[in-house]
Amino acid sequence: MSLTIEQQTKRVLVVDDVADNLFLAQFFLETEGYEVSVVESGKAALM
Template identity: 55%
Template sequence: AQPVTPRRVLVVDDVAVNRLVAQALLEADGHTVLLADSGEAALALLEAGAQVEVVLLDLQMPGLDGPQTARRLRALPRDGAALSIIAVSAAGTAERAASLAAGVDAHLPKPIDRMALAAALQALPEVVKATE
């Protein structure tokens, strides 16, 4: 297997156990993890300057759902376009289509499979940060 490029990942899920499982899977592969329990909290973290490359986004949340959150993330002025967004959902293909239309880069079913998650992260483009 190829070595994994460590990423800074924001896990957004309204269910605490789902956040913890995703965090454990990601940290086991060397990624740095931030957690948010809602779309609103995720946006607040990024607007406050949190540095992340990838957002692992639950699609079914109260308040701002996954597709709404993805659209709002994409609209962020600083690095919305550069963020990679991986949607996770227990629902089927209709939701997948809606999330892809909202600007999500990849889609994974729940429960999250470690190998599928690693493969999705590996398939994302490298984030090149301009050094000033």
């Protein structure tokens, strides 16, 4: 059984070292239905 595109979770990883930017990006992306993960460095994003 496979999921349709509408049933699949859209996930986004946001990387930024400015906390305000992370907050705003997460807020707006979640408003559009995305599941958002945020990290504060490129190193953390690669882990």
